[in-house]
Amino acid sequence: MNSQKLLVDNLDDSVLWKALKSGDEKAFSSLFKKYYSHLVRYGNSFTPFPEKVQDCVQDVFTDVWVYKNSLNDNVVVKAYLLSSVRKRIARLHERDHIFRKSTTVDLIPFTFDFTIEDILIADESMAIKVLTLNQLINNLPARQKEALYLRYHQGLSVEQIAELLGVNYQSANNLIHRSLLNIRKNWKENKSLLFLLLSQVF
Structure with a gap:
């Protein structure tokens, strides 16, 4: 061919x-x-x-x-x-000598800002919920936030994330699991709405 x-x-x-x-x-x-x-x-x-x-x-x-x-x-x-x-x-x-030891980026904050498309914000009440979710995601520890980003925003498998981050499968899976637990723990609204909005973030 x-x-x-x-x-x-x-x-x-x-x-x-x-x-x-x-x-x-x-x-x-x-x-x-x-x-x-x-x-x-x-x-x-x-x-x-x-x-x-x-x-x-x-x-x-x-x-x-x-x-x-x-x-x-x-x-x-x-x-x-x-x-x-x-x-x-x-x-x-x-x-550039930003860090004394920088063979990995593990010491560098992961600062990706997650946002939900404006089209989802139909009214002021929803806008507040969207803002709250964005804050919950962006307040996660950098490692959890990066794992969540790679899993749901980039669509990588847990195995691929583990290899990329230089950790074993269980550690990568734990990062993703803890990130979702942290979001759910601090989410005060309806749980079904949370998953709806998460699907739109990613």
């Missing part, structure tokens, strides 16, 4: 990845366009310097293309790219 003739934007990640590894520039471009903004937004959660984050994301894609022949055939592309950005930002912090 001639990959140059494929409608690459409609292919799943595994097909695009294999095509990229064979030197298909269109497949590479498609993955870049698909994930660039997601990766920048994730990276911005670790540092207040968006231009450096953009450089990190571009460097990740450059490495993917340059070292494409040595990449693993069977990867979950989104998880691989998120992990690569996370590691590169850790090296950025280490290089």
Whole structure:
């Protein structure tokens, strides 16, 4: 099959990845366009310097293309790219001496701000509930917040989150479970409304 003739934007990640590894520039471009903004937004959660984050994301894609022949055939592309950005930002912090020990970003606050689409806010009462939920999520410990983000906002499996965070499966599962418990514990409204709004956040 001639990959140059494929409608690459409609292919799943595994097909695009294999095509990229064979030197298909269109497949590479498609993955870049698909994930660039997601990766920048994730990276911005670790540092207040968006231009450096953009450089990190571009460097990740450059490495993917340059070292494409040595990449693993069977990867979950989104998880691989998120992990690569996370590691590169850790090296950025280490290089800039922001922390004395920065081989990981575990010491760096995860500051992603969750918001619910304005279309859901039909009246003042609902707006207050939405604001309350946003605050509950954003007040979670950074590690829990990141695990929740990766699980529900990025759709990663618990196994993938564990690998990305450098912890075992049970630890990753505990992070997600504790984050949801913390939200439910402080939610004073109807529980069914909570789950409705959570589904819209993620």
